[in-house]
Amino acid sequence: QKEVEQNSGPLSVPEGAIASLNCTYSDRGSQSFFWYRQYSGKSPELIMFIYSNGDKEDGRFTAQLNKASQYVSLLIRDSQPSDSATYLCAVAGGGSYIPTFGRGTSLIVHP
Amino acid sequence: DTGVSQNPRHKITKRGQNVTFRCDPISEHNRLYWYRQTLGQGPEFLTYFQNEAQLEKSRLLSDRFSAERPKGSFSTLEIQRTEQGDSAMYLCASSPKGGSYEQYFGPGTRLTVT
Numbered sequence: 001q002k003e004v005e006q007n008s009g010p011l012s013v014p015e016g017a018i019a020s021l022n023c024t025y026s027d028r029g030s031q032s033f034f035w036y037r038q039y040s041g042k043s044p045e046l047i048m049f050i051y052s053n054g055d056k057e058d059g060r061f062t063a064q065l066n067k068a069s070q071y072v073s074l075l076i077r078d079s080q081p082s083d084s085a086t087y088l089c090a091v092a093g094g095g096s097y098i099p100t101f102g103r104g105t106s107l108i109v110h111p
Numbered sequence: 112d113t114g115v116s117q118n119p120r121h122k123i124t125k126r127g128q129n130v131t132f133r134c135d136p137i138s139e140h141n142r143l144y145w146y147r148q149t150l151g152q153g154p155e156f157l158t159y160f161q162n163e164a165q166l167e168k169s170r171l172l173s174d175r176f177s178a179e180r181p182k183g184s185f186s187t188l189e190i191q192r193t194e195q196g197d198s199a200m201y202l203c204a205s206s207p208k209g210g211s212y213e214q215y216f217g218p219g220t221r222l223t224v225t
Contacts (some may be wrong), residue, residue, distance in 0.1 A: 008151070032212040043202055043216040044154065088153050092212035097142060098167060099212055101153035 002027045004091050006102035013109055019076040021105050023089030026070070031093025033065055033072045038086045038104065048074060079109040113137075115217035117203050123223045124193055131189045132220045136205030143186050144214060145178055146202040154202055160186060193224045 003026040013019045021035075032051055036044035050056045050063040050072065062075040072091075076083055086106050092099035116135045124130050136143050141162050146154035157176065158168045162183035175193075180186040190197055200221050204214035 004153075034213060036216075043200075043219045046213055046215060049213050090153075090214075097161070097206070097212060098144070098156055098159055099214060100156075103151065103153045 002030075002091070002094075002100045004089055004100050004102040006087075006089050006105045008103055009106040010108050011105055013079050013107070015079060015081060015109055015111050017079050017109075019079045019083065019107055019109070021074040021076075021087050021089075021107065023072045023074075023091075023102055024070055025072070025089075025091045025100075027091065027094050027100075028067075028070065029094030030067075030070075030091045032091070032099075033063070034090040034092070034099065035061075035063060035074045036088040036090060036101075037083075038088055040085075044088055076107075079107075081109050081111055083107060084109050115203055115205050115215055117201075117217040117220050119220060120218060121221050121223075123225065126195060126224055127192055129189065129191045130193060130222065131187055132201055132203075132222075133185060133187050134203030134217055135185045136203070137207075137215055139208070140205035140215075141183065141208045142206040143180055144204045144206070145186070145188050146204065148200045148202055148219075149198075157188070190222075193222075195224045198222055198224045 035048040038044045048063040060077045064073045086104040088104045089102040090099040143160045145157040160180040175191045200219045203217045
């Protein structure tokens, strides 16, 4: 069974700091990796995806992938209170179109 | 592109009643997914369609759950004889054609079974 593990948190960081969110996965055949942001009571919103080893940057967000270690992370630079949400990691591939989600990490950015 | 839409947004029902939810995916997205999410958990996969074909259904899904996607457009999810344990947020997501796996979620339908 494919597993995606995330620390549930909460991760608390001060405004302006870098928030680092981590995710590990069990299926070595995984090919695609996603980060979703979910505000309380709302549905998940796709913010980043990464397919290749290394870093991918989009604005204040950087996704980092290390397939050898089966590890993907999300860095949020210059964190803002509006970034306070749960961040879900999802992993797909290996012949299936069905992503597996982690439980999410709660991020709190305090002023 | 108006995004994924779901109706109703909220549903309160009594135990034992049947409920049906609707999802309209992003136009030209050929893959459609249903998930269930409870507090503190990630989305739990229920079922998946590619065009009109239901290609996979979670082993955890009881026979009380059924889904359709006639003509490969909108989809419906029906829960028969609802139980209190069915109370959750029901999420629909769609994915574009091709090899990408990214999903775009609708706003969800929150079900409360009393």
